[in-house]
Amino acid sequence: MKDKHKKLRDVPPRHILYAVIVLCAAMIGLTWFFGSTNPVTNVLAKAIIPMQTGLNELGSSLAGQLENLRTLQNAQEENELLREELALLRSENSRLQEQTYELERLRNLVELEDTYSQYTMTAARVIQKDSGNWFHSFLIDKGTEDGIQVGCNVLAGGAEGGLVGIVTSVGDNYARVRAIIDDSSNVGAMVLTDQSNNSCVVSGDLELLTETGCLSLQYIDKGLTVEDGAKILTSNLSSEYLPDILIGYARDVAVDSDNLQQSGYLVPAVDFDDLREVMVILDLKETGEGLEEDGSQPAASETTGETAQDETAQGETGTAGEGE
Amino acid sequence: MKAIVRRGVVTGIIILAAFLLQNNIFAAIPLIEITPNLLLLVTVTFGLLHGRLTGLFVGFFAGLLADAFGGTLLGQYALILSVLGYGCGFFTPYFYLESVVLPMGVCAVCELIYGLYVYVFAFLLRGRFNIGFYFMNIILPETIYTVVILVIVYRFLVFVNRRLEESAKRRSADKFV
Structure with missing residues (x-):
């Protein structure tokens, strides 16, 4: 035992540092490829x-x-x-x-049907906010044991609950929720209006959040008139979020400098400072029966770019127009 | 050998306490918009008190805890904290227990490096270029806050450390007498 101890002392600290760095890099690589x-x-x-x-x-x-x-x-x-x-x-x-x-x-x-009552939900408590000041995600006290899976939508408790975020990883007795105010969050959304070309995207932006407490509202069709206070709901085109969940209210929507689309701010419906209990919808968004590979593609496009979604939005407006 | 186990256990408890305090008490108070980085603070203090290797291991385990419950990738905080802890160990010969000036300076520098690390990998790579904003609104306040907490907590950590060393010395002395 003593010998072993002595041997450990003889190793130069520099080499141990290298070993730890390699170990960390290996872990980063493993989680990068095999999920969180x-x-x-x-x-x-x-x-x-x-x-x-x-x-x-x-x-x-x-x-x-x-x-x-x-x-x-x-x-x-x-x-x-x-x-x-x-x-x-x-x-x-x-x-x-x-x-x-x-x-x-x-x-x-x-x-x-009534918007939310059609889903099976479970209530959970927020047990840990994110360490540090860069990210907006939190842990809830329920996990796979209660039927929660990655991709479950999370709402704020109460009757008029708004969208809080989405489950990004899950363990037996906990789940991790990325809030919509997180800088990397993108939600396919729509403006509640009687006009048809109403799709938009709600993105978290740390800079905007610190300065105004708002999220950014982008890719709104130029022809659409959006008044302050217009309700923004999750879109049925979104691959991750269930449709018709209230996200928040529009503010200061104006035409972009490139004169192609409109953008503005979104005031979230949920008070994220005082979030203690949330409702988790156990139903997942259906992205097509037996088309799992196809279903995952829109999910990727939703977090990276919105071109694919815009295209589908065009298609949707066409059919909606016909329906009317 | 016993003394080492004892020190390990106490260090583990301190890391765990810092983690729980940071994530559950500080983060729950909305009036305090910025939370201090207690895990970094503990890493820096142990690195200064005990040298490179202790700094390295304390940083590694503190970072692993932060990764497990906060990071998207396992190992990202463990990497930066263990490197910073190791780096702090280089200053061990130059500092005195009574003075808090050097720990404050080292802690501030480490905080800045840590903040830049998170900014570059989580924000810059996604095309958020306004570094001035992130520096003024997140990195700088967090640094100031952490250094202030350091001044308060430093005495306590030094005290715990001294007690552990004394008891270890007494035990080894007993053994030989």
């Missing part, structure tokens, strides 16, 4: 996830206390404003309720 869910994470997760669940409650309650103190000061001013708003909203509400009945009747007519 790896045995190391799964084994570590067994021990660490329970600890995090407890600690996270501590962190959240700490954050809650701080938040309480701050909000108390603003509460009174806000109260008065809200009273005025309430009066306005009451009158508007009665008007809208009428319209809801009409909408429901029309929906039944075209056999569209």
